[in-house]
Amino acid sequence: MAGLTLYDKLWRNHLVDQREDGSALIYIDRHLIHEVTSPQAFEGLRLAGRRPWRLGANLAVPDHNVPTSREERAGGIAGILDQVSRLQVQTLDDNCRDFDIEEIPINDVRQGIVHVVGPEQGATLPGMTVVCGDSHTSTHGALGALAHGIGTSEVEHVLATQCLIQQKMKNLLIQVDGQLQRGVTSKDVALAIIGQIGTAGGTGYAIEFAGEVIRDMSMEGRMTLCNMSIEAGARMGMIAVDQTTLEYVEGRTFAPSGALWDAACAAWADLHSDADAVFDQTITFRGEDIMPQVTWGNSPEMVLPVNGIIPDPEAMENATQRSATIRALHYMGLKPGMAITDIQLDRVFIGSCTNSRIEDLRAAAEVVRGRQVASTLKQALVVPGSGQVKAQAEAEGLHEIFLAAGMEWREPGCSMCLAMNADKLGSGEHCASTSNRNFEGRQGIGGRTHLVSPAMAAAAAIAGHFVDVRTLQEHSA
Amino acid sequence: MKSFTVLEGLVAPMDRANVDTDMIIPKQFLKSIKRSGFGPNLFDEMRYLDEGQPGEDCTQRPLNPEFPLNHARYQGASVLLARENFGCGSSREHAPWALEDYGFRCVIAPSFADIFYNNCFKNGILPVVLPEAAVEQLFQALYVEEGYRLEIDLEQQEVRTGEGQVFGFSVDAARKQCLLKGLDDIGVTLESAAAIRQFETRWRAQSPWLFDVIRKEQR
Ligand code: SF4
Numbered sequence: 188m189a190g191l192t193l194y195d196k197l198w199r200n201h202l203v204d205q206r207e208d209g210s211a212l213i214y215i216d217r218h219l220i221h222e223v224t225s226p227q228a229f230e231g232l233r234l235a236g237r238r239p240w241r242l243g244a245n246l247a248v249p250d251h252n253v254p255t256s257r258e259e260r261a262g263g264i265a266g267i268l269d270q271v272s273r274l275q276v277q278t279l280d281d282n283c284r285d286f287d288i289e290e291i292p293i294n295d296v297r298q299g300i301v302h303v304v305g306p307e308q309g310a311t312l313p314g315m316t317v318v319c320g321d322s323h324t325s326t327h328g329a330l331g332a333l334a335h336g337i338g339t340s341e342v343e344h345v346l347a348t349q350c351l352i353q354q355k356m357k358n359l360l361i362q363v364d365g366q367l368q369r370g371v372t373s374k375d376v377a378l379a380i381i382g383q384i385g386t387a388g389g390t391g392y393a394i395e396f397a398g399e400v401i402r403d404m405s406m407e408g409r410m411t412l413c414n415m416s417i418e419a420g421a422r423m424g425m426i427a428v429d430q431t432t433l434e435y436v437e438g439r440t441f442a443p444s445g446a447l448w449d450a451a452c453a454a455w456a457d458l459h460s461d462a463d464a465v466f467d468q469t470i471t472f473r474g475e476d477i478m479p480q481v482t483w484g485n486s487p488e489m490v491l492p493v494n495g496i497i498p499d500p501e502a503m504e505n506a507t508q509r510s511a512t513i514r515a516l517h518y519m520g521l522k523p524g525m526a527i528t529d530i531q532l533d534r535v536f537i538g539s540c541t542n543s544r545i546e547d548l549r550a551a552a553e554v555v556r557g558r559q560v561a562s563t564l565k566q567a568l569v570v571p572g573s574g575q576v577k578a579q580a581e582a583e584g585l586h587e588i589f590l591a592a593g594m595e596w597r598e599p600g601c602s603m604c605l606a607m608n609a610d611k612l613g614s615g616e617h618c619a620s621t622s623n624r625n626f627e628g629r630q631g632i633g634g635r636t637h638l639v640s641p642a643m644a645a646a647a648a649i650a651g652h653f654v655d656v657r658t659l660q661e662h663s664a
Numbered sequence: 665m666k667s668f669t670v671l672e673g674l675v676a677p678m679d680r681a682n683v684d685t686d687m688i689i690p691k692q693f694l695k696s697i698k699r700s701g702f703g704p705n706l707f708d709e710m711r712y713l714d715e716g717q718p719g720e721d722c723t724q725r726p727l728n729p730e731f732p733l734n735h736a737r738y739q740g741a742s743v744l745l746a747r748e749n750f751g752c753g754s755s756r757e758h759a760p761w762a763l764e765d766y767g768f769r770c771v772i773a774p775s776f777a778d779i780f781y782n783n784c785f786k787n788g789i790l791p792v793v794l795p796e797a798a799v800e801q802l803f804q805a806l807y808v809e810e811g812y813r814l815e816i817d818l819e820q821q822e823v824r825t826g827e828g829q830v831f832g833f834s835v836d837a838a839r840k841q842c843l844l845k846g847l848d849d850i851g852v853t854l855e856s857a858a859a860i861r862q863f864e865t866r867w868r869a870q871s872p873w874l875f876d877v878i879r880k881e882q883r
Pocket of ligand 1: 539605
């Protein structure tokens with residue numbers, strides 16, 4: 188018998204019941220909850236007179252709607268100016284109290300973006316099944332967990348039964364060999380992969396990322412990569428457990444300690460694909476080939492290396508691709524033949540569950556240190572992913588570097604990633620953003636998002652347009 | 665949940681690839697804590713010329729005359745014909761809620777994003793995958809013939825045109841049964857409560873570090 192992939196093992200470990208019709212009942216270890224996709228699920232429970240199956244499996248935190256300015260945050264929930272947002276955050280609070288679910292409230296130092304908070308608290312552990320009513324739940328796969336986003340009906344289903352009805356995915360191995368060039372980060376790796384396989388390339392698959400580049404990556408970098416799996420069409424991305432994983436997990440609030448830690452480590456030693464495991468598809472990249480990336484269109488697959496030139500739709504053979512390109516160029520206000528480095532920026536956003544961890548902020552600060560944000564920029568926002576990231580950054584003095592450069596230093600939350608709070612782009616404004624989606628209107632109606640790494644966003648903030656961050660890094664070295 | 669057996673209905677076009685859930689229902693409407701009433705805001709940014717706000721009366725807003733759903737010939741459509749990778753992006757179930765609330769019960773496309781595809785079944789909407797060429801043919805027919813209708817038969821797994829042409833489609837058995845009968849997933853799963861308990865007891869013995877962590881648990 189052939190060996191098993193990491194995904195096969197995680198699936199097998201959580202299989203409650205394999206049904207004849209091909210579906211399976213899968214046990215869920217951790218359910219993360221936020222304010223946007225949960226109210227209707229709690230309402231459903233109430234209407235059916237059901238209680239949560241296992242309270243200790245759930246952890247809630249508000250993130251999408253919370254304001255990030257200090258003044259607005261000072262008043263807690265009652266201080267949220269947008270009353271619709273306030274009601275939603277309040278509803279999460281009320282539901283958690285009514286159903287006795289553990290919540291990290293708005294101004295708790297542990298509060299932050301759910302996908303930053305889960306691993307940071309040790310609420311996400313290797314070998315777990317982790318779900319959340321949010322597509323970027325794929326982030327948690329970086330710890331060797333089976334983690335994916337679910338809809339609100341499934342949020343209710345998990346609350347009520349601790350299980351999900353699932354169909355097994357196919358296995359896709361994305362192997363990144365060799366080494367990354369200096370100045371190239373896991374965000375660039377993620378964008379380069381999506382650029383090649385497309386936003387539907389991973390549909391129907393569970394992705395495992397492997398290879399030397401992944402082995403050398405920090406946990407933060409791995410989370411960025413797994414976070415973007417959904418942008419490649421895959422509900423989940425994962426990485427084998429190794430020493431880096433264990434070092435990250437050890438000592439976290441909800442992580443085991445003492446004898447339990449040893450037992451857990453022994454169990455986690457199996458969380459990798461067997462040498463003879465069979466993948467349905469394998470795609471290989473070379474780390475050396477990957478350049479800093481910048482998206483130019485309204486799909487993450489519309490991406491180019493920073494030295495790239497905006498494509499010409501007339502040269503495209505595929506009609507759907509041609510019309511999508513024409514549409515994107517029109518929306519983005521760009522012309523074929525223009526250099527990526529000629530795109531002038533109005534705002535810069537460093538944050539989101541993709542790139543708001545301490546390592547991301549350090550990378551951005553390193554570029555910004557001793558420099559000034561371009562005078563043509565309207566705003567450069569730095570939004571840490573959680574209160575703990577914020578505290579750590581402040582302990583290292585990173586906030587002073589950002590503030591001295593003319594950037595804003597905010598309270599944790601999703602912020603301008605999807606503009607459900609007050610942080611948004613104006614129509615026609617170009618933004619260098621470390622988030623994950625460049626869809627039309629994502630960061631504000633008419634807003635034009637370019638996805639980049641934190642270092643590239645910082646460099647763009649200094650220059651006022653895109654530049655190859657490596658030129659700035661050379662300068663400072 | 666509403667059951668889905670056979671649907672005979674007017675078809676409307678959504679002629680672009682990679683329609684994401686932000687387009688289907690923009691984020692400002694996600695602030696609602698209800699699960700109904702999203703229909704007037706379906707495709708909001710394309711459908712109206714102004715910026716929509718939650719709770720606003722949409723009947724007074726300026727319509728975008730170029731957007732097909734605003735054309736008289738597509739009023740009352742219950743089948744949406746779309747292009748590849750429909751429903752990509754955010755996992756928001758508000759997307760199928762908005763489609764359903766508007767009146768769509770079936771979406772036909774060459775491919776769907778996984779989470780959206782799954783969410784449709786939970787809300788009485790049938791997503792049908794047809795080959796690219798078949799979808800192209802349907803688009804052509806739809807543009808030529810005003811009042812173009814299709815019949816979608818879930819039991820037989822067939823899409824039938826007025827001219828008697830038949831396209832078969834596949835759908836997995838479990839989802840098909842739930843949709844045919846309009847079953848509540850949770851009720852079905854709770855029939856396996858004993859198996860879940862049994863699994864949980866064994867799993868707890870095997871991985872005790874997963875329990876009693878966020879809070880002390882009984883049982
Ligand atoms: S940061 Fe952005 S992508 Fe991440 S959970 Fe928040 S809104 Fe979603």
